[in-house]
Amino acid sequence: MAEAEAKRVASDERAAFDWLGALRDAGFLGLLTLGLSFPIIAFRTRQDLWQGLVLDPRWELVTVLVAIAFTARFCWLVFGNRLAGGVQSLAERVGSTLSPLKSYTATFRLVGLAWLIAYPFLAVLFAGPGGALKWIDNFGIQILIYVMLGWGLNIVVGLAGLLDLGYVAFYAVGAYSTALLSTYFGFSFWLCLPLAGIFAALWGILLGFPVLRLRGDYLAIVTLAFGEIIRLVLINWVELTNGAAGISGIPRPTFFGLPFNASDEGFAAFFGLQFTPLHRLFFLFYLILLLALLTNWVTIRLRRLPIGRAWEALREDEIACRSLGIDTVTTKLTAFSIGAMFGGIAGAFFAARLGFISPKSFEFMESAVILSIVVLGGMGSQIGVAIAAVVMIGGTEMLRELVWLKAIFGAGFDPTQYRMLLFGMAMVAMMVWRPRGLISKREPSIVLHEKRAIGGELVKEGQG
Amino acid sequence: MDYFLQQLINGLTLGSVYGLIAIGYTMVYGIIGMINFAHGDVFMLSAFIAVIIFLMITSLFGGLAIALALVLVLIIAMVLTALWSWAIERVAYRPLRGSFRLAPLISAIGMSIFLVNFVQLVQGPRNKSIPPIIDGSFVIPVDGGNITLAYKQILIIVTTAVLLAAFWFVVQKTALGRAQRACEQDRKMAALLGIDVDRTISLTFVMGAALAAVAGTLFMVQYGVVNFADGFVPGIKAFTAAVLGGIGSLPGAVIGGLLIGLIEVFWSAYFSIDYKDVAAFSILAITLIFMPSGILGKPDVEKV
Numbered sequence: 214m215a216e217a218e219a220k221r222v223a224s225d226e227r228a229a230f231d232w233l234g235a236l237r238d239a240g241f242l243g244l245l246t247l248g249l250s251f252p253i254i255a256f257r258t259r260q261d262l263w264q265g266l267v268l269d270p271r272w273e274l275v276t277v278l279v280a281i282a283f284t285a286r287f288c289w290l291v292f293g294n295r296l297a298g299g300v301q302s303l304a305e306r307v308g309s310t311l312s313p314l315k316s317y318t319a320t321f322r323l324v325g326l327a328w329l330i331a332y333p334f335l336a337v338l339f340a341g342p343g344g345a346l347k348w349i350d351n352f353g354i355q356i357l358i359y360v361m362l363g364w365g366l367n368i369v370v371g372l373a374g375l376l377d378l379g380y381v382a383f384y385a386v387g388a389y390s391t392a393l394l395s396t397y398f399g400f401s402f403w404l405c406l407p408l409a410g411i412f413a414a415l416w417g418i419l420l421g422f423p424v425l426r427l428r429g430d431y432l433a434i435v436t437l438a439f440g441e442i443i444r445l446v447l448i449n450w451v452e453l454t455n456g457a458a459g460i461s462g463i464p465r466p467t468f469f470g471l472p473f474n475a476s477d478e479g480f481a482a483f484f485g486l487q488f489t490p491l492h493r494l495f496f497l498f499y500l501i502l503l504l505a506l507l508t509n510w511v512t513i514r515l516r517r518l519p520i521g522r523a524w525e526a527l528r529e530d531e532i533a534c535r536s537l538g539i540d541t542v543t544t545k546l547t548a549f550s551i552g553a554m555f556g557g558i559a560g561a562f563f564a565a566r567l568g569f570i571s572p573k574s575f576e577f578m579e580s581a582v583i584l585s586i587v588v589l590g591g592m593g594s595q596i597g598v599a600i601a602a603v604v605m606i607g608g609t610e611m612l613r614e615l616v617w618l619k620a621i622f623g624a625g626f627d628p629t630q631y632r633m634l635l636f637g638m639a640m641v642a643m644m645v646w647r648p649r650g651l652i653s654k655r656e657p658s659i660v661l662h663e664k665r666a667i668g669g670e671l672v673k674e675g676q677g
Numbered sequence: 678m679d680y681f682l683q684q685l686i687n688g689l690t691l692g693s694v695y696g697l698i699a700i701g702y703t704m705v706y707g708i709i710g711m712i713n714f715a716h717g718d719v720f721m722l723s724a725f726i727a728v729i730i731f732l733m734i735t736s737l738f739g740g741l742a743i744a745l746a747l748v749l750v751l752i753i754a755m756v757l758t759a760l761w762s763w764a765i766e767r768v769a770y771r772p773l774r775g776s777f778r779l780a781p782l783i784s785a786i787g788m789s790i791f792l793v794n795f796v797q798l799v800q801g802p803r804n805k806s807i808p809p810i811i812d813g814s815f816v817i818p819v820d821g822g823n824i825t826l827a828y829k830q831i832l833i834i835v836t837t838a839v840l841l842a843a844f845w846f847v848v849q850k851t852a853l854g855r856a857q858r859a860c861e862q863d864r865k866m867a868a869l870l871g872i873d874v875d876r877t878i879s880l881t882f883v884m885g886a887a888l889a890a891v892a893g894t895l896f897m898v899q900y901g902v903v904n905f906a907d908g909f910v911p912g913i914k915a916f917t918a919a920v921l922g923g924i925g926s927l928p929g930a931v932i933g934g935l936l937i938g939l940i941e942v943f944w945s946a947y948f949s950i951d952y953k954d955v956a957a958f959s960i961l962a963i964t965l966i967f968m969p970s971g972i973l974g975k976p977d978v979e980k981v
Binding site: 588 | 790798
C-alpha cells in the first residue's frame, strides 16, 4: 500500500518535473561560479622581471569550471532524487550487513593489532628492503604519530568537548624539551620521553588555568593565541632555541643503550646481524606503535573512571554538570593537561626520530590537521580517529604517489598541492553532512539499566 | 615628540585597516554568535582581487586618473568579495544553524584552510608586489624634527571614516539595519515578526565582506605586496580588536582596531619588532581572560 503510494508520488514528480526551473537553477550556479572565479582564477599574477606584475589570462579554465558547475547542478536536479534514494538504501543495506560485525569487535581488534605488528615485516616482504623504507617511515611511522596526536587531542576535544586550536604548542614543548635537554645536558632519549610529557602537562596546566573558565569558542581562540605565542617565542629566542634555523644533532633513541649504527657497539653487531637502516625504522615503528597504544589504553581506562565520566558529561552539558557539583575547572584542567602530556610525548618522539626540529614543524596548520583528524574521526571515537589519521595522512602520502595524474593534467601538476585544500573542504563537508564524524555512534562508557547507543541523531548537544 | 607623532599617524593608519576587518567579525558574532574564522582570509582574497582588478584597469585604460581607477577597484573588489562571502555563508555556515555550538567554528576553520590553499593554488605561493600607487607626502615641521604624512595614509584614514559613516547610517537608519539589530536581539522573535532571518544573516556576511574588501584595497595601496598567507595574522589581530572593543559592538570594533594598531606600532617603535605579534596575541588572551566583554560590549548572560 505504502509502496504503491510512493510509486505514485514518484511518477507525479517525474511528470511535473520543472525543466525550466532546473535550467534556471543550474544557470544561476554557473553564473555564480563565473562571478567567483572572475578575477582570482581567470587571471594568474606573475612577477615579471622587467614589467613588474603581469596577468596571464586563463579563460579556458574558467569556462571549464562554469560548464562543470552548470552540468553538475543540472544533472543533480534531474537525477538527484533517484541518486539520493539509491545512496540511502545502499547505506542502509551496508549498515545492516555491518551491524552484526559489532559483536566481533574484540576479534576485529585482535586482527588489527596483529596486522599492525606484522606491518613492517610485510612491507619488507612485499617491497624489498629498499622499498620498505618508504612504507615504514612515510606511511607507518608518520601515520602513527598522527594517530597518537589525534588520540591525545581526542581527550581534550572529543571527550571533554574543549576546542583546542593550539594543540601543536604541546607537541612543540615536548619536542623542544627533548632537543634542549639532550643537546645541553646530554640526557638520553629514554629520560627525555617522560620529562617531555611532564613538561607538556605542566604547560597545559599553566596555560589552561587562566583560560579554562572561558566559553567554547573563546577558549578555542585563546588556545590558538597561546600556540602562536609559543611558536613566535621559539623563533625569536635565538640564544636558546637557535631561532628559525632549528636544533639539529638531537641524539637518536637507543635500544637499551645500543645505538642503531654500523659500529661495533651497535645494535646490529651486538645481535650478530648485518647492519641495515631498517633496524632503526623497525624500532621506531614499534616504539610509536607502543606509545600510541598507550595513549589509547589510558584513554579507555580513564573513560571508565569518575573523571572520564565527568569529561563526557561536561561535553554534553556544562550547566548541568555545574549544578550536579562537578568542579568544571579541575575537570577541564585534567583533560587539558593529560591531552597535553600525550602531545608532549609524541613531540619527544618526533624530535628523536628526525634528529632535527625547527619552529616550521609547529605552525597553526599542524594544529588544524590534528583537529581535522579528530573531527573527521567523530569526536570521541577512538577507532574513528585512527581511521581518519590513516585516511588523511596516508591519503596525503598517496597523493605523492599519483604521478600518473601528470599524464592527464600536464607536467606542472603536483597532486600534493591539493592536500590542504582537500583537508579544508573535508572539514566543511563533514560539519555539514555528519557533524558527529564518520563514526558517530558511540557506546556510552557507563550505563544504568541497559545499553543504548548514543549518536548525533539522538543527542543534540551544546544547545544551552 | 616628532617620533611619537609619526608613530601615532602610522598606528592610526594600521588601526583603520584592522577596524574595517574587525567589523566583519563583530557583526557576524553579534547576529549568530559565531567566530567567522575565515574572515581574515576573505580579507586576503579581497586584497588579491583588488591587485588583479587594479592591474587590469591600468593595463586596459592606461591614461585613467589614478583616483578614478582606485574608486573602480574599490567598488569591484567590494562586490566580488561580497559575492564570495555570500557563497561561503550559503555553503559552509547556513546548513549548520541549530547544529552543536562548535560546528560553525570548525566549518569556518575548514573554510579558512580552503581559502588559503585555494589562493595559493590559483595564484602561486610567491609575494605579489606592485609599484607604489600613490607617492608623495606632506612634511610637517614639528619642534625638533619633521613628521611625514603620506598621501596614502590620508587616503586610508579618510576612506575608512567615510565608509564607516555610511555603514553606521545603514545599520542605524535603514530597514535592513533594523532587521539586523532585531535578529541580534532575538532571532526567533524577529522571524515571527516577519523578518527574513536567513536573508538578514546573508546580508550581514555580505556587508562584513565588503568592508573587508575596503581593508584589502587599502592594504594594497599602503603596502603594495600581497601573499596568500597574509590573511591569518591580520585576521587574528582584527578579531583581537573586535574582542577588545567588545564583541557585538560596532563602535567597539573601530575603537579596538585603532587601539590594536596603535599598540602594535608603538610596541615595534619602542620595544621590539620581533615580538609585535606576540604582543597582539597576548592582548587577545589577556582581554578574553580578564575582560571578556571588552570595552563597549555587553556582558554575556548565560541562559539555561
